[in-house]
Structure formats: structure tokens, C-alpha cells
Amino acid sequence: MVMGDDRPCHMEGLGTVLVKIFDGMARELKDVKYVPQLKRNLISVDALKAFGLEVSIRDRVLKMVKGSMVVLKGI
Numbered sequence: 001m002v003m004g005d006d007r008p009c010h011m012e013g014l015g016t017v018l019v020k021i022f023d024g025m026a027r028e029l030k031d032v033k034y035v036p037q038l039k040r041n042l043i044s045v046d047a048l049k050a051f052g053l054e055v056s057i058r059d060r061v062l063k064m065v066k067g068s069m070v071v072l073k074g075i
Helices: 045-050
Strands: 013-020 026-034 054-058 061-066 069-074
Touching: 045 054
Parallel strands: none
Antiparallel strands: 013 026, 054 061, 061 069
């Protein structure tokens, strides 16, 4: 993995995390990579699309939907 400034960083683990979403529910993300050099948590939109989620961004609001269920929503 390479950072935006072309510095390499290394993944140190792979696991599962729980993410609380806007309605108070928790969702499980599997096969999450642990990269200690990153200062913030990142979620790959392309990786979520591979799971069959539809992604839209309108007025600074990101919304991920599977079928008729909103799975993730955030600013």
C-alpha cells in the first residue's frame, strides 16, 4: 500500500470490526486491513460496491443501499 505522498506503508493485520451507523445499529465489516500509519479510518467505496451496495453522494451526504435497505449513511 502506498500513501498519497508515495511513502509505502504496511498492513499489519486483517480482521473484523463493528461500525455504528446513523440509526444506532452496528454493522460488521469483514476482512478489514489494519494499517497503523494511517491517522484516520478509511472505508473503500469500491470494496463495498463489490458486496452489492449501491452508492450515491448528494449534497455532501454519502448513502449506501442494498435493495431497499439503507446500510450506511454519513456526511
